Amino acid sequence: MSNLCRSVRSISLFALVGLLVFSFGCKTPDEYKSEADEDVYKILNNKWQERFGYKANYRISDGEPNQIDVVSRIPESGVLSQASAVEMATNFNRSYQTQKESLYLSALDLTLTRYQYATQWFGTVDAFYENTPADESTTIESSGGVRRDFLLGDGILIGTSLTADWFRYLTGDPQTSLGSVLSASLAAPLIGNGAGRIARENLTQAERNVLYNIRSFNRFRKDFVVSVISEYYRVLLQKNRVEIQQASYQRLVDSTNQLRMEVEVGQRPAYDLAEAEQRLLSAEQNVVSAVQNYEQALDNFKITLALPTDVDVELDPDELTALQDIGVSEPEYSAEEAIKTAQELRLDLSNVRDRLDDSERKLILAADGLVTQVDLVASADVDSTPDTEITRLRFHDGAYSAGITANLPLDRRAERNDYREALINVQRQQRDYDEEVDRVKLQVRDAYRELVQTAESYRIQKMGLELAEKRVQVEKLSLQYGRGTVRLLLDSEDALVQAQDDVLNALVDHMIAKLSFFRDVGILRVKPDGMWEQDR
Numbered sequence: 001m002s003n004l005c006r007s008v009r010s011i012s013l014f015a016l017v018g019l020l021v022f023s024f025g026c027k028t029p030d031e032y033k034s035e036a037d038e039d040v041y042k043i044l045n046n047k048w049q050e051r052f053g054y055k056a057n058y059r060i061s062d063g064e065p066n067q068i069d070v071v072s073r074i075p076e077s078g079v080l081s082q083a084s085a086v087e088m089a090t091n092f093n094r095s096y097q098t099q100k101e102s103l104y105l106s107a108l109d110l111t112l113t114r115y116q117y118a119t120q121w122f123g124t125v126d127a128f129y130e131n132t133p134a135d136e137s138t139t140i141e142s143s144g145g146v147r148r149d150f151l152l153g154d155g156i157l158i159g160t161s162l163t164a165d166w167f168r169y170l171t172g173d174p175q176t177s178l179g180s181v182l183s184a185s186l187a188a189p190l191i192g193n194g195a196g197r198i199a200r201e202n203l204t205q206a207e208r209n210v211l212y213n214i215r216s217f218n219r220f221r222k223d224f225v226v227s228v229i230s231e232y233y234r235v236l237l238q239k240n241r242v243e244i245q246q247a248s249y250q251r252l253v254d255s256t257n258q259l260r261m262e263v264e265v266g267q268r269p270a271y272d273l274a275e276a277e278q279r280l281l282s283a284e285q286n287v288v289s290a291v292q293n294y295e296q297a298l299d300n301f302k303i304t305l306a307l308p309t310d311v312d313v314e315l316d317p318d319e320l321t322a323l324q325d326i327g328v329s330e331p332e333y334s335a336e337e338a339i340k341t342a343q344e345l346r347l348d349l350s351n352v353r354d355r356l357d358d359s360e361r362k363l364i365l366a367a368d369g370l371v372t373q374v375d376l377v378a379s380a381d382v383d384s385t386p387d388t389e390i391t392r393l394r395f396h397d398g399a400y401s402a403g404i405t406a407n408l409p410l411d412r413r414a415e416r417n418d419y420r421e422a423l424i425n426v427q428r429q430q431r432d433y434d435e436e437v438d439r440v441k442l443q444v445r446d447a448y449r450e451l452v453q454t455a456e457s458y459r460i461q462k463m464g465l466e467l468a469e470k471r472v473q474v475e476k477l478s479l480q481y482g483r484g485t486v487r488l489l490l491d492s493e494d495a496l497v498q499a500q501d502d503v504l505n506a507l508v509d510h511m512i513a514k515l516s517f518f519r520d521v522g523i524l525r526v527k528p529d530g531m532w533e534q535d536r
Contacts, residue, residue: 033062040107047211052218052347056528057090060100070306074313081316082232083531085305089228090221090530092306099220106213113206116199119148155197159185182382182393192373193365194407201365205358212354215347221526226515228304229532233508235301236320238294240504245290248497249283252490256280259486272486279490320504328455328510331517335448338521342444343437345522345535352429352436359422359429366422369415373407440520447517454510461503468492468499 041059048055070092074080080088090096147161161183189195256276262268299309307313331338343349382398475492478484515532518524523535 036108036111039111040104043107043110043210044103044214047214051345052214053221053525054528057096057221057526057530058100058103058217060104061097071308071311074307074311078312079314079316080305082229082319083529085232085301085315086225086228086530088305088307090224090526093224093228093304094306096224099217099224103213103217107210110206110210113203117149117151117203119146121146151196151200151203154189155193155195155200156188157186157196157199159183181384182380184380186376186378188376190374190376190404192371192375192407193368194373194375194405197365197368201362204361208354208358212351215351218526219347222519222524222532225526225530225532226512226519226524229515230512231301231304232315233320233323233511235294235297235315236317237504237508238290238297239315239317240320241501242287242290242294244497244500245283245287248493249280249287251493252276252280252283255489255493268486276486276490279493320508323507323511324504328458328507329514330455331448331451335445338448338517339441339444341523342440342521346440346520347522349436349440352433356426356429356433359426363419363422363426366415366419370409370412370419372409373405375405376402377405378402443520444517447513447520450513451510451517454506454513458503458506458510461499461506465496465499465503468496472496 044058045055070088073084073088073091075084145161145163147159150156150158150160152158163181163183187195189197256273259268259273259276263270263273298313298315301315302309302311302313333341378401380398380400382393382395384393471492472489475484475489479486479489515524518532518534525533525535527533
């Protein structure tokens with residue numbers, strides 16, 4: 001009977017252990033995910049500065065890629081405006097999603113680094129059942145509590161923990177088996193880089209890395225929006241090129257038919273008709289090639305928007321018309337003013353500048369590691385009173401210690417190498433920074449020159465288009481009155497097609513140059529809807 005009682009008690013105890021373990025670990029994966037999201041976005045929101053740009057389009061999606069109904073964003077008309085295309089790209093583009101995830105993961109890593117110095121709850125339960133011919137026993141051991149490390153000042157490290165042995169009373173005497181222990185330790189660097197100075201540096205670097213990633217993400221957003229808008233206009237250019245080639249082909253058809261009638265009545269030699277028909281075939285091939293190039297460009301742009309390539313969609317031709325109405329504009333300030341603004345606002349340059357500060361900070365820490373290391377250390381361990389008075393700690397009976405530890409510089413081979421490496425890293429970072437400054441200056445100068453050049457090119461191409469249109473009219477009249485040739489008329493038609501294409505290319509080149517100039521100066525801001533505005 002006694003064996004049966006012990007077995008029942010053992011089963012009950014194991015059941016209780018299982019219930020406790022389950023109750024303390026009953027969070028769902030979604031709850032853990034929500035906690036992670038809350039911590040990550042709190043970090044990003046706190047570190048996001050106004051000068052980085054609008055705080056938008058940076059949260060990752062919870063849906064699987066195949067669950068995202070991108071097609072539903074297409075208007076019923078099937079025509080995508082520039083704004084809707086950019087918004088779709090910033091929401092669904094695969095590379096953009098990867099950048100958002102990289103930003104999220106960098107902040108997620110920081111949550112773990114910070115957690116080392118946050119309040120941490122812990123608990124362990126160990127249960128064993130043993131049955132031998134001589135005896136049957138059940139052993140359950142458990143402890144739980146809370147601990148926290150504090151990192152203060154210049155590397156002062158304080159560790160605290162409160163541990164309670166709360167479960168053994170289930171198998172023993174409750175009056176003697178429940179108790180707690182409060183422990184604390186302190187380490188403060190007096191000389192050198194000991195105690196918590198290295199930990200402080202690691203935490204500082206982790207915090208700064210997230211800031212760098214936020215800047216890099218915002219720089220990427222600017223590049224991305226410029227590339228999407230550029231691609232949008234390039235697709236419209238391809239479509240417009242189709243219309244130009246089709247119009248030219250139709251004019252050649254009309255001219256060839258007129259020549260055919262004149263040859264039949266003997267007003268023109270047959271070789272004029274043969275030359276016109278040959279040019280007509282070339283024009284027809286140009287139409288076919290233009291259509292193929294347009295469809296290819298549109299399919300590539302669909303991939304940019306994360307759309308299936310077989311979906312039926314078009315871009316709004318009115319965007320090109322609106323661009324023609326805007327025309328071109330000159331820079332509002334000089335190249336030197338633009339360079340000065342870029343050195344102040346460019347986020348990628350700020351990252352390189354701050355990484356130089358990081359290397360100099362690490363050099364100081366490495367130099368401190370070469371000298372004698374002296375730390376002030378102290379510790380305390382205090383038990384609770386017996387008879388289950390878990391909250392009454394006996395400070396008068398605690399164990400306390402304090403002292404100084406010193407590590408003499410007798411062997412500093414590793415520290416020597418760390419210091420030499422830190423020196424080299426400072427030199428590297430200085431070179432990187434100097435090169436980045438020169439690169440930014442060059443980018444701004446090139447962007448400025450490109451903006452001026454494309455504006456001038458557009459004016460020239462417009463004059464060329466006017467001349468080409470007049471030339472076609474002159475050659476038609478000359479041929480009509482017998483003073484011109486078919487070849488001159490056909491050549492003027494080719495020149496008109498080229499001029500029509502060139503003037504729109506120059507206009508789009510100028511628009512892209514303007515966006516690139518604003519981006520390279522650092523004054524391009526990406527709005528929450530994905531479009532852009534000039535910061536100043």
